[in-house]
Amino acid sequence: MASAIAEKKKKSKRVSYVPLLLMMVPGLIYLVVNNYLPMFGITIAFKNLDFRKGILASEWCGFQNFEYLFKTKDAFIMIRNTLCYNVVFIFGGLVLSLAIAVMMTEISKMKIAKFIQPAICFPNMVSIIIVAYLVYAFLGSDGFVNNTILGGEGISWYKESKYWPAILIIVNFWKSAGYGAIIYIASISGIDKSLYEAARLDGASKMQQVFQITLPIIRPMIILMLLMSIGRIFNSDFGLFLQVPMNSGMLYETTQTIDTYVYRALMERNDVSMSSAASVFQAILGFVLVMISNLIVRRIDSDSALF
Amino acid sequence: MKKRMNSEKRFRYICLTILLVFTAICITPFLLMLAASVTEEQALVREGYKFWPSAFSFDTYKYLWAKRETIFRAYMISILVTFAGTAVNVIITSLFGYPLSRKDFKWRNVFAFVVFFTMLFNGGMTASYIIWTRTFHIKDTIWALLLPNYLMGGMNVLMVRNYYTASIPDSILEAARIDGATEMQIYTKVLVPLSKPVMITIALFAGIAYWNDWTNGLYYISNPKLYSINVYLNNLMNNIQLLTQQSTLTEGANLAGMNLPSVGVRMAIAMIAVLPVLIIFPFIQGQLVKGVVIGGVKG
Numbered sequence: 001m002a003s004a005i006a007e008k009k010k011k012s013k014r015v016s017y018v019p020l021l022l023m024m025v026p027g028l029i030y031l032v033v034n035n036y037l038p039m040f041g042i043t044i045a046f047k048n049l050d051f052r053k054g055i056l057a058s059e060w061c062g063f064q065n066f067e068y069l070f071k072t073k074d075a076f077i078m079i080r081n082t083l084c085y086n087v088v089f090i091f092g093g094l095v096l097s098l099a100i101a102v103m104m105t106e107i108s109k110m111k112i113a114k115f116i117q118p119a120i121c122f123p124n125m126v127s128i129i130i131v132a133y134l135v136y137a138f139l140g141s142d143g144f145v146n147n148t149i150l151g152g153e154g155i156s157w158y159k160e161s162k163y164w165p166a167i168l169i170i171v172n173f174w175k176s177a178g179y180g181a182i183i184y185i186a187s188i189s190g191i192d193k194s195l196y197e198a199a200r201l202d203g204a205s206k207m208q209q210v211f212q213i214t215l216p217i218i219r220p221m222i223i224l225m226l227l228m229s230i231g232r233i234f235n236s237d238f239g240l241f242l243q244v245p246m247n248s249g250m251l252y253e254t255t256q257t258i259d260t261y262v263y264r265a266l267m268e269r270n271d272v273s274m275s276s277a278a279s280v281f282q283a284i285l286g287f288v289l290v291m292i293s294n295l296i297v298r299r300i301d302s303d304s305a306l307f
Numbered sequence: 308m309k310k311r312m313n314s315e316k317r318f319r320y321i322c323l324t325i326l327l328v329f330t331a332i333c334i335t336p337f338l339l340m341l342a343a344s345v346t347e348e349q350a351l352v353r354e355g356y357k358f359w360p361s362a363f364s365f366d367t368y369k370y371l372w373a374k375r376e377t378i379f380r381a382y383m384i385s386i387l388v389t390f391a392g393t394a395v396n397v398i399i400t401s402l403f404g405y406p407l408s409r410k411d412f413k414w415r416n417v418f419a420f421v422v423f424f425t426m427l428f429n430g431g432m433t434a435s436y437i438i439w440t441r442t443f444h445i446k447d448t449i450w451a452l453l454l455p456n457y458l459m460g461g462m463n464v465l466m467v468r469n470y471y472t473a474s475i476p477d478s479i480l481e482a483a484r485i486d487g488a489t490e491m492q493i494y495t496k497v498l499v500p501l502s503k504p505v506m507i508t509i510a511l512f513a514g515i516a517y518w519n520d521w522t523n524g525l526y527y528i529s530n531p532k533l534y535s536i537n538v539y540l541n542n543l544m545n546n547i548q549l550l551t552q553q554s555t556l557t558e559g560a561n562l563a564g565m566n567l568p569s570v571g572v573r574m575a576i577a578m579i580a581v582l583p584v585l586i587i588f589p590f591i592q593g594q595l596v597k598g599v600v601i602g603g604v605k606g
Binding site: 020023028034040045103106107110115125127130134158174238262278279 | 314315318319322323325326327329330332333334336337339340343351352354355356357398399400402403405406409412413414418421422425427428429430431432433434435436437438441442443454455456458459464489490491494515518519520521522525526537540541544545548570573574577580581584585588589592595596599600
């Protein structure tokens with residue numbers, strides 16, 4: 001009798017998975033369509049794609065597409081640009097965001113902080129198309145820089161590739177430094193205030209407090225953010241490199257990245273094989289790098305690791 | 308001791324000064340855009356962009372009103388896509404996140420991995436493009452603005468799951484179950500009301516992504532009737548770029564001959580595209596900051 005009751009109790013406790021699975025159906029369908037089917041689409045890069053035959057029936061061609069891709073000058077330019085810009089963005093962005101976070105913490109008790117905080121995050125909230133319009137207002141042929149600052153002695157900014165590394169770096173920092181500071185402001189606000197009190201009694205200056213207390217304590221967070229951005233080093237902000245230079249062909253030397261190449265090969269030259277080779281190259285290297293950086297994060301601070 | 312106080316005060320004011328300068332740098336480009344949109348057209352062509360125009364004119368906004376059929380159509384499409392996309396996103400994300408948070412759901416880790424893997428690896432843009440256009444034929448339909456990329460993100464699913472796991476006690480679910488509630492009733496009557504903060508955060512991220520999106524339009528839309536406001540702005544600029552690159556004339560001279568909106572009008576359109584973000588951002592930024600802090604670590 002007792003065992004029968006226990007049995008019954010056990011049964012009623014075991015929930016049916018059917019309603020739970022039904023709840024997941026819409027999301028699962030979306031993941032399959034939006035994420036998993038394209039993963040199988042990677043095979044396109046290893047095929048001589050013929051749309052009349054369809055993807056599955058097209059002939060395999062091994063690494064031929066990649067061979068062609070890496071024989072072009074484009075391959076070198078886009079990989080160099082993607083990596084170089086990202087190195088500057090990652091390390092420069094880190095320094096700027098940390099500096100902003102330290103300064104914001106310093107003034108956090110002032111009323112004006114409530115205005116500064118949203119204002120410096122705002123550029124990250126508008127679309128890159130708007131950013132491109134803003135840059136154009138400054139650098140266009142009748143723009144603010146040529147007309148007002150240079151007094152009519154115009155520079156054709158959109159025709160000279162040598163200016164663009166500086167322009168893109170400035171635009172990137174303008175857009176994302178304030179937003180990037182949020183995470184560090186949060187970590188700094190978690191630091192025990194009594195540490196600073198003790199340091200002050202010992203006569204430490206503000207700068208010393210920053211370098212001796214703040215930075216060492218949030219170091220795990222800094223390393224984590226760094227590693228995660230290094231995991232994405234083959235990805236570039238597509239809009240920044242396509243829209244801000246106005247998709248200008250004369251600027252490819254300094255504005256072409258893997259993402260813009262994938263777009264241009266696919267949509268402007270209809271070259272599916274080159275485009276897919278570049279995008280698969282990016283996806284696979286990106287995956288490998290994420291795995292490696294996660295491995296390192298787990299060694300340093302296993303709680304912060306993605307898995 | 309007094310000396311120390313002074314040096315700390317000085318440090319504080321140096322910080323304030325630098326931050327104010329940076330704030331000014333962040334804001335001025337928008338002011339320049341606003342100024343350009345209310346500058347008299349001749350003055351703009353003659354003198355270029357100025358922060359304080361020599362001659363004011365609201366002709367640009369009148370022009371927008373006259374062209375409302377195309378521009379406001381794009382605006383309405385942006386609004387429609389943003390609301391529909393955000394609503395569906397929040398619903399399917401939280402529906403998906405809930406079972407993953409249930410400790411008595413044996414397969415939850417399998418499904419969590421299915422979500423998680425999409426954050427590590429993707430098939431690349433070319434494969435996505437071919438799947439969406441060749442298999443699902445979304446090119447030049449409104450679905451193209453809604454479906455690719457933004458409907459449900461792995462990051463958000465995991466955020467919802469963590470929220471449910473951490474802040475909804477099992478005892479509440481247990482009590483509801485004893486009262487005879489079905490899973491769907493538990494979700495709608497218990498979970499949804501309790502998880503408002505995380506739902507709002509997701510809605511904000513999704514809403515901003517949809518409003519600001521232009522890549523879906525770039526890849527999948529060529530019919531001007533389906534342009535969203537950002538896609539419209541993008542195409543406008545492309546057309547003008549193309550024309551100015553092909554000719555040696557200056558931009559102002561070019562535009563006069565071809566029925567294209569002047570610089571001021573373009574800035575006015577950009578202005579109305581920023582406006583909704585500008586209006587709601589001060590109200591949502593606190594919530595957004597919380598979302599970044601929760602999500603930033605694991606994203």
